Amino acid sequence: MRTRILSYRQFRAAIECIGTSLQGKTFPACSAIERQLSSKATSTSEYIYSSKWKFPTWISLGVATAVSGWAVSKVEIADEEIHLLPLAVRQRIFFKYEKRIRDRSSLDKVFEYFSSQEKDGQEFMTPVDMLCAVVPTYPPSESTIDRMGHLDGERRATPSGWNKTQASFLQQFDVDGDGLISYPEFLLLLTLVSIPGKNVKTFFDVVDLDGNGYVDKEEFKVVVDLLSDMANVHTSMVGRSKKLSLDDTSTGLLLKFFGKDGKKHLYLSEFRNFLDKLHEELVNLEFAHYDCNRQGSIPAVDFGRSLVAAADIRHVDRLLDKVDSMTTDMARERISFEDFQAVHGMRRNIHTLGVALEFFRQLDRLLSKEEFGKLLTKVAGVSLSRRVVEIIFAVFDNGRGGLDVPAFLEAMQRRDITWARRRNMDSEGTYPTSLTDL
Structure with a gap:
């Protein structure tokens, strides 16, 4: 179904209406806007909060309908408009929106939403962006952050808690050493982090038929191709998907595993240790995300x-x-x-x-x-x-x-990041075009 685009004027009017209502006032014009937005909204039955939130049901409905069933796309949304909503409400809305993006969107859309850096016209991720893209994270309670990514039309901002000099295990995926992670590198990380620990040896055994306990560079490419197929990791979900290829990514990681000449061997113990450290790094980054005051x-x-x-x-x-x-x-x-x-x-x-x-x-x-x-x-x-x-x-x-x-x-x-959810996705992907397609 084609999604209707919400104009900036309509979005602003709706937000002002809701913000005023939250202050204990109502205006007759508000109901007309709500009816117009509600006509395109999805069900909001799950978006009624508990009594602890102290908001009347119709206000919760107003928040949901104002941002549900509409695409807030290519629109400059001024901070003062969004901030008319209480921080706790904004945080929950964006948290659920971002869950939909991680779970149901094509991977290029996931990367686009969570990447915070631009270089030579290309989008890149920081290690913190990578964490937010692959691990469900709620905005820290001790911060004023209301979202981890950005909407179309918004200016990107570098997430707190990261700078270019900060060391990270994830920088092993970085090709040129600038601390940033490209889209193909993101796909490789997602593929590797999707491997269940108990299955690492199984994947090795499939390729290592002679049983010598290691794989070479070409065999490793076969493993990654197999895993990316199972995880439905493709460089695009639009039209005919292009598979992740180690020929266009991960030079840094291939150098680490196989050396400059590509002749080194990757042993099972080394690869298992690498995956353990990869998961440990995600835990470190997640804890640092919530420990925003260090x-x-x-x-x-x-x-x-x-x-x-x-x-x-x-x-x-x-x-x-x-x-x-x-x-x-x-x-x-x-x-x-x-x-x-x-x-x-x-x-x-x-x-x-x-x-x-x-x-x-x-x-x-x-x-x-x-x-x-x-x-x-x-x-x-x-x-x-x-x-x-x-x-x-x-x-x-x-x-x-x-x-x-x-x-x-x-x-x-x-x-755990697994391929099961993406394997069951519609081949076209499902990108949530509203903040609360819930």
């Missing part, structure tokens, strides 16, 4: 949001409301990097943990916090602190004081 710890609310950020779009509002409803004492807690890293270790072993939790659930036994901690240590080799377990149970509460196992596993499993 305190070495993050607020409990940000930690809770990081837990649920990957949940299905149909469930994420309910989970985010639970995060916002944490007790005052719990909300005052701060999560260390060690705790944050331990949760990542749990997530990397979620398949094994999931089998154990599902078995527990089938027994119809109420899983206590203590039992959860012991089970996690035994089957996944991960130890979580008391405060982390408390937050997990508060966010994924089943209403009986136990853990909602299906909701917990769904959020954790979707957190």
